[in-house]
Amino acid sequence: xxxxxxxxxxxxxxxxxxxxAISLVEENDPLADEILSSIDDSLxxxxxxLGITGPPGAGKSTLTDRIISKYRSQGSRVGVIAxxxxxxxxxxxxxxxxxxxxxxxxxxxxxxxxxATRGRLGGLCAAAGAAVRILAGxxxxxxxxxxxxxxxxxxxxxxxxxxxxxxxxxxxxDDIQAMKxxxxxxxxxxxxxxxxxxxxxxxxxxxxxxxxxxxxxKNTTQVCMTTASEGKGxxxxxxxxxxxxxxxxxxxxxxxxxxxxxxxxxLDWAIEMIKPSIIEKIENLGHxxxxxxxxxxxxxxxxxxxx
Amino acid sequence: MAExxxxxxxxxxxxxxxxxxxxxxxxxxxxxxxxxEVVYTGIRRTPEEIAAAAVQEDVSAVGLSLxxxxxxxxxxAVVKALKNSGAGxxxxxxxxxxxxxxxxxxxxxxxxxxxxxxxxxxxxxxAFRAACETQKSGRN
Amino acid sequence: xxxxPAHIDWEKELAKNLNRFPERKEKFTNHGGxxxxxxxxPDKIDDAYVENIGFPGQYPYTRGVQPTMYRGRFWTMRQxxxxxxxxxxxxxxxxxxxxxxxxxxxxxxxxxxxxxDSDHQMAAGEVGKVGVAIDSLADMEILFDQIxxxxxxxxxxxxxxxAILLAMYVAxxxxxxxxxxxxxxxxxxxxxxxxxxxGTYIFPPKPSLRLITDIFKWCTEHTPxxxxxxxxxxxxxxAGSTAVQEVAFTLANGITYVQAAxxxxxxxxxxxxxxxxxxxxxxxxxxxxxxxRAARRLWARIMKExxxxxxPSSRMLRFHTQTAGYTLTAQQIDNNIxxxxxxxxxxxxxxxxxxxxxxxxxxxxxxxxxSVRTAxxxxxxxxxxxxxxxxxxxxxxxxxxxQLTDRIEAQASELIAKIDKAGGVVPAIExxxxxxxxxxSAYEYQQEIEKGERIIVGVNEFKIEEKTKPSxxxxxxxxxxxxxxxxxxxxxxxxxxxxxxxxxxxxxxxLSSSNLMPEILAAVKTYATLGEICQVLRKVFGEYRG
Ligand SMILES: Nc1nc2c(ncn2[C@@H]2O[C@H](COP(=O)(O)OP(=O)(O)OP(=O)(O)O)[C@@H](O)[C@H]2O)c(=O)[nH]1
Ligand SMILES: [Mg+2]
Numbered sequence: 001x002x003x004x005x006x007x008x009x010x011x012x013x014x015x016x017x018x019x020x021a022i023s024l025v026e027e028n029d030p031l032a033d034e035i036l037s038s039i040d041d042s043l044x045x046x047x048x049x050l051g052i053t054g055p056p057g058a059g060k061s062t063l064t065d066r067i068i069s070k071y072r073s074q075g076s077r078v079g080v081i082a083x084x085x086x087x088x089x090x091x092x093x094x095x096x097x098x099x100x101x102x103x104x105x106x107x108x109x110x111x112x113x114x115x116a117t118r119g120r121l122g123g124l125c126a127a128a129g130a131a132v133r134i135l136a137g138x139x140x141x142x143x144x145x146x147x148x149x150x151x152x153x154x155x156x157x158x159x160x161x162x163x164x165x166x167x168x169x170x171x172x173x174d175d176i177q178a179m180k181x182x183x184x185x186x187x188x189x190x191x192x193x194x195x196x197x198x199x200x201x202x203x204x205x206x207x208x209x210x211x212x213x214x215x216x217x218k219n220t221t222q223v224c225m226t227t228a229s230e231g232k233g234x235x236x237x238x239x240x241x242x243x244x245x246x247x248x249x250x251x252x253x254x255x256x257x258x259x260x261x262x263x264x265x266x267l268d269w270a271i272e273m274i275k276p277s278i279i280e281k282i283e284n285l286g287h288x289x290x291x292x293x294x295x296x297x298x299x300x301x302x303x304x305x306x307x
Numbered sequence: 308m309a310e311x312x313x314x315x316x317x318x319x320x321x322x323x324x325x326x327x328x329x330x331x332x333x334x335x336x337x338x339x340x341x342x343x344e345v346v347y348t349g350i351r352r353t354p355e356e357i358a359a360a361a362v363q364e365d366v367s368a369v370g371l372s373l374x375x376x377x378x379x380x381x382x383x384a385v386v387k388a389l390k391n392s393g394a395g396x397x398x399x400x401x402x403x404x405x406x407x408x409x410x411x412x413x414x415x416x417x418x419x420x421x422x423x424x425x426x427x428x429x430x431x432x433x434a435f436r437a438a439c440e441t442q443k444s445g446r447n
Numbered sequence: 448x449x450x451x452p453a454h455i456d457w458e459k460e461l462a463k464n465l466n467r468f469p470e471r472k473e474k475f476t477n478h479g480g481x482x483x484x485x486x487x488x489p490d491k492i493d494d495a496y497v498e499n500i501g502f503p504g505q506y507p508y509t510r511g512v513q514p515t516m517y518r519g520r521f522w523t524m525r526q527x528x529x530x531x532x533x534x535x536x537x538x539x540x541x542x543x544x545x546x547x548x549x550x551x552x553x554x555x556x557x558x559x560x561x562x563x564d565s566d567h568q569m570a571a572g573e574v575g576k577v578g579v580a581i582d583s584l585a586d587m588e589i590l591f592d593q594i595x596x597x598x599x600x601x602x603x604x605x606x607x608x609x610a611i612l613l614a615m616y617v618a619x620x621x622x623x624x625x626x627x628x629x630x631x632x633x634x635x636x637x638x639x640x641x642x643x644x645x646g647t648y649i650f651p652p653k654p655s656l657r658l659i660t661d662i663f664k665w666c667t668e669h670t671p672x673x674x675x676x677x678x679x680x681x682x683x684x685x686a687g688s689t690a691v692q693e694v695a696f697t698l699a700n701g702i703t704y705v706q707a708a709x710x711x712x713x714x715x716x717x718x719x720x721x722x723x724x725x726x727x728x729x730x731x732x733x734x735x736x737x738x739x740r741a742a743r744r745l746w747a748r749i750m751k752e753x754x755x756x757x758x759p760s761s762r763m764l765r766f767h768t769q770t771a772g773y774t775l776t777a778q779q780i781d782n783n784i785x786x787x788x789x790x791x792x793x794x795x796x797x798x799x800x801x802x803x804x805x806x807x808x809x810x811x812x813x814x815x816x817x818s819v820r821t822a823x824x825x826x827x828x829x830x831x832x833x834x835x836x837x838x839x840x841x842x843x844x845x846x847x848x849x850q851l852t853d854r855i856e857a858q859a860s861e862l863i864a865k866i867d868k869a870g871g872v873v874p875a876i877e878x879x880x881x882x883x884x885x886x887x888s889a890y891e892y893q894q895e896i897e898k899g900e901r902i903i904v905g906v907n908e909f910k911i912e913e914k915t916k917p918s919x920x921x922x923x924x925x926x927x928x929x930x931x932x933x934x935x936x937x938x939x940x941x942x943x944x945x946x947x948x949x950x951x952x953x954x955x956x957x958l959s960s961s962n963l964m965p966e967i968l969a970a971v972k973t974y975a976t977l978g979e980i981c982q983v984l985r986k987v988f989g990e991y992r993g
Contacts, residue, residue: 016393019365023316057878062992091314092339098360099349100992105356112363116344118314171870171878196653197874229651229877230989324557324573326646329687329773332886333893349993350646351561353569375557376812376922380572404777406812406921424777424810425906428897 003034010038010138013077015108018138022113025130028272036130039137045258047136048245051161053149053186058169059193060146061100062228068104069231070238071142077109079135081128083147083157086116093117097146111135126268128157129261158186160261162254163244165189165237168207170199188221188244195225195233315439318366320348320357322385325375330402330424334370334431341432343439354381358388361397367439368419373403383416396445398438402431451492457502461514464504470518475837483837485518486510489844499744500849503798503839505759507747509740509852510840511798512763517836522794523801524826525602525767526819527552531575531926533589540594551632552602552803553590554578555612560647562608562981565930574927577813578604582934583976587615588622596620601632602677602767607649609636610662611977614968617670633674633723633767636662639700639872640679643881644686646993649981652873654988658963659704660711663718665964674723676704677767680742684727685773687889690738691855693727695862696872696881698746702863703872705754715754719761728790728797729771735790736842737851739766739797745856768794769803775810779905779913783807788825795829796842802826812921934976941974949973950983957987 006024009017025032050067052060061082068078082097095114104110113131117124128145135143147157149166158164166187171194190211192204204225211221222240226233248254281300319335321328328350335345346364348357361369369389371382382401389397398419405413410421420434475483486503489496501507504514513519530536540551555578558570564582565574574580581587596619605612613634617627638655641648648655659676666675680688680697688696701722708718726742728735746764750756770790775783784807791804804822806814814822830836842848869875876882895901902908949970956966970980 014393015359015362016365019363023365086344087339090340090342092342093344094335094339095344095346095364096349098346098364102348102352102356102360103992105352105359112360114344114346114364116314169878171874194877198870324561324563324569324647326641327685328646329685329889333890336886336890351569351993375573376576377572379924384572404811425903427907428893 003031007038013138018111021134022131026127039133044133044136048142049132049161050144051158051164052146053158054167056148058167059228060167061097064144064146065101066228066231066234068110070234076141077139079140079143080112081131081145082114084116086118125157126272129160129265159264163188165191167191167193169194170197170203189240190223192225193228195227314344316344316366317368317435318346318361319370320352321350321372322352322354322357322381323377324351325373326350327374331372337428354384354388357385358392362392362394367442368398368435370400378405382413382418386417398442453497454492457505464514468519470515486839507744508763509744510843512765516839521830522799523550525550525552525801525803527554527803531922533579533586536579537590537592550600554604556580562649564976564978565934567978574930575922580930583937583974584615584618584971585937587619591619596623597625597629604635606635606638606641606647608981609634610658610967611980614971618972627669630670631672633677636676637679640682642876644682648991650988651991656707660708661962661964663708664713665962667717675721677723677725679725681725681727681769686885688885689888690734691858694742695859699863699866699872715756716758716761719756724764724766726766726768727771728768728794730774732789732793735793736797737848738855740852741855765800767801768799770805772805776906777810780807782905791825791829795835945973946975949975954983957984
């Protein structure tokens with residue numbers, strides 16, 4: 001039986017087995033339930049999920065590559081979920097984050113998986129959440145989710161993380177202004193990358209200010225400067241991650257976030273599950289497009305015994 | 308309505324030292340525009356790295372592009388590396404400046420198909436789609 | 448009518464020039480025996496004309512960098528070639544020299560270009576494939592055996608490890624008893640375009656720029672006749688850019704090198720005259736001619752206005768041209784001869800200083816000797832039969848050409864301004880701006896072909912069934928084995944203590960800010976290999992990952 005084989009593969013850290021398992025949940029295959037229920041929850045609980053977000057080109061993947069190296073040198077097994085947007089027109093996607101992490105390609109204890117948003121609103125969160133579980137179940141104690149901080153769906157999946165780092169870089173100017181408001185709310189760590197470039201100091205000072213201002217809500221926000229391309233500042237970054245993690249554990253923030261993420265995932269899966277049947281119903285209705293769509297929707301849901 | 312068509316995942320790789328990636332990038336984009344999810348490895352990869360990435364990304368086909376003339380050693384090396392990682396079922400398609408007499412030899416060495424400059428892109432996309440379908444159906 | 452003062456100046460310059468460098472013939476005539484004018488001019492020469500078009504050999508050099516152009520001397524016909532091993536290449540170079548060639552152009556294989564020795568695992572399958580494999584000074588000695596380096600000018604397509612190959616060249620010269628100041632040639636040494644278009648980078652941008660300025664500095668003192676860089680738009684175009692992008696990105700790279708050298712404390716008018724350029728000649732003849740003219744004028748203005756260059760030679764854009772490889776088709780390959788001829792014509796009409804014409808079979812494999820000859824003959828036909836070399840910048844004053852020249856210059860300037868705004872070329876490379884621009888253009892161009900909106904003869908129109916296969920040249924796989932073997936022997940033969948010592952010194956130097964050239968030269972002389980030297984530098988500088 002294929003799932004038997006798969007489950008064994010997962011347990012034995014077989015790259016192919018892990019990769020297959022993620023595909024099956026991503027494709028909403030019937031086997032997904034079996035795979036996910038086989039996963040040891042305690043491993044999922046123990047793993048640290050780190051979200052890395054920020055504007056395009058800020059250096060998220062390069063930074064992820066360096067963070068991987070550090071955790072590997074400490075002996076941790078690392079999983080990465082790198083999310084890129086799907087083309088709204090064709091549905092296809094180019095998944096290019098991996099390019100910067102190819103140095104780890106032959107390391108069996110680094111599992112990198114690229115995922116496209118596939119235009120799913122919550123669905124991405126559901127699939128990525130399942131991928132996190134699979135990676136944790138296959139022994140990854142650190143799991144990094146890289147995603148571009150632009151669209152809502154990309155932002156949503158950051159809520160899966162225990163700790164979120166927002167990567168900024170000098171020269172991205174206006175983008176950063178626009179992002180400030182929303183992103184700073186979710187960021188535990190502000191990383192000013194490309195510290196080797198002009199303007200990094202100023203940006204870091206700006207960020208320090210903002211981090212202090214936001215103090216009323218939580219004053220744990222840390223600012224780090226890195227030069228990912230040269231591997232500089234990574235030790236300090238890891239120390240900051242550790243600090244945040246420790247304080248989250250102590251304050252109960254970690255548990256709160258996990259619970260919220262859990263609920264969110266349940267909701268997303270529920271939507272994912274009913275969506276196909278509703279789509280089918282709409283397609284088969286053969287109805288005249290009359291009346292308020294809302295009325296038809298509640299009628300459909302009523303039939304679904306969900307209204 | 309959201310299309311429920313299957314989304315295939317493929318990997319485009321450039322083994323060896325050749326840095327001319329115009330063709331590889333074009334194919335990657337054309338595949339994306341045809342609805343594929345395309346993992347691109349960038350230039351200057353070893354066959355082993357390409358195979359490892361293909362396995363981790365669970366792709367249904369691998370496309371290789373090479374213009375330096377080293378295809379006779381590098382293309383079969385990718386096929387071999389895939390086999391060694393238990394992924395011999397993932398088909399490998401090749402493209403580049405490749406003389407006809409080499410194409411036959413490459414096919415013998417397990418390369419699914421080889422395309423030379425001037426091949427219409429629709430034909431290449433079709434070949435990827437067919438290769439993905441075969442690979443997927445052979446799975447279960 | 449009174450002559451414009453600039454016109455009078457030019458006539459004086461011309462007279463001096465003719466005295467020193469007489470033209471090829473006393474009289475240039477057409478078939479009917481009628482004299483062909485040296486320089487056709489408008490009836491009325493006003494300030495606007497002088498400012499924008501002007502006279503050949505005078506700022507802003509729109510009409511060319513020399514007053515008599517090809518009436519004085521044809522462009523250099525320089526064919527790029529490299530053949531698997533040093534010994535075989537040496538044979539070919541000596542043959543070419545016996546035939547009267549004075550310019551050698553050396554192609555290296557990819558491992559050499561990327562700083563790997565032939566026995567490195569990344570080199571497997573690539574040794575000797577696209578050019579000659581050079582692992583150490585020993586190979587370089589064979590490459591130039593019995594070739595007197597003071598008698599030839601050698602162009603080397605080498606970028607990331609340019610300093611090492613230059614050092615080897617200097618060392619071979621020394622062995623022949625030739626002072627470095629007598630050496631003539633060009634190293635490509637243009638790393639920036641490698642990041643965006645060609646891929647043979649090793650180190651990150653910053654240390655790469657340091658290597659380049661170290662070379663500039665060392666060369667002004669030791670090899671004053673060497674072109675220290677060939678700033679290349681060729682590969683940018685091959686990667687799919689438009690003509691405007693080719694000009695913009697190339698000149699922006701040029702600006703970056705100039706700035707880096709100034710920042711390193713070099714004197715502008717000392718190194719600027721040794722900068723040279725390398726462009727692509729593609730199929731749209733009129734656009735290409737305008738492109739070359741626009742590039743020349745724009746560079747002159749940049750050097751004068753932005754950098755305040757004083758010497759005329761600092762403001763002159765001198766360039767090599769190669770016909771566009773990407774336009775060659777694998778179908779009906781004889782059509783390529785025609786394409787190459789048209790492209791070569793545009794380069795000559797655009798005032799190139801040297802030219803490489805591609806061979807008809809290059810879309811299939813390495814060119815055969817026959818097709819290389821035809822490519823060279825194409826240049827000779829243009830030079831001796833077409834008549835375009837008898838008059839300077841003969842297309843000047845055409846409404847079409849002048850307007851297009853203006854437009855390309857304006858659009859390229861705009862793009863350069865955008866790059867400036869992004870903080871310069873290096874940041875624009877780092878966040879992928881330049882790569883994306885090139886990729887988008889490449890994608891559009893190819894889509895036009897796919898949709899049949901752009902006709903490529905023999906590919907998407909006028910197709911035929913082709914039966915006969917052209918004969919192709921290929922590299923014997925034994926070459927790799929032999930090269931690896933001789934490298935192994937070298938490592939046993941040389942004094943490894945000296946090698947270690949030299950490499951340690953180099954490492955120390957790399958960590959400091961001293962000029963790297965002397966230590967590289969010292970290391971090369973101990974027969975430290977290219978790969979070993981690059982490894983030392985990789986450790987200190989890190990590696991760039993695309
Ligand atoms: N100068 C400098 N460049 C850097 C640094 N970190 C990354 N880069 C460069 O920035 C570019 C983008 O880096 P990526 O890691 O791909 O950025 P990203 O945020 O993952 O980009 P997307 O996934 O496309 O959104 C690359 O060219 C890197 O080499 C840094 O610290 N300094
Ligand atoms: Mg990324």
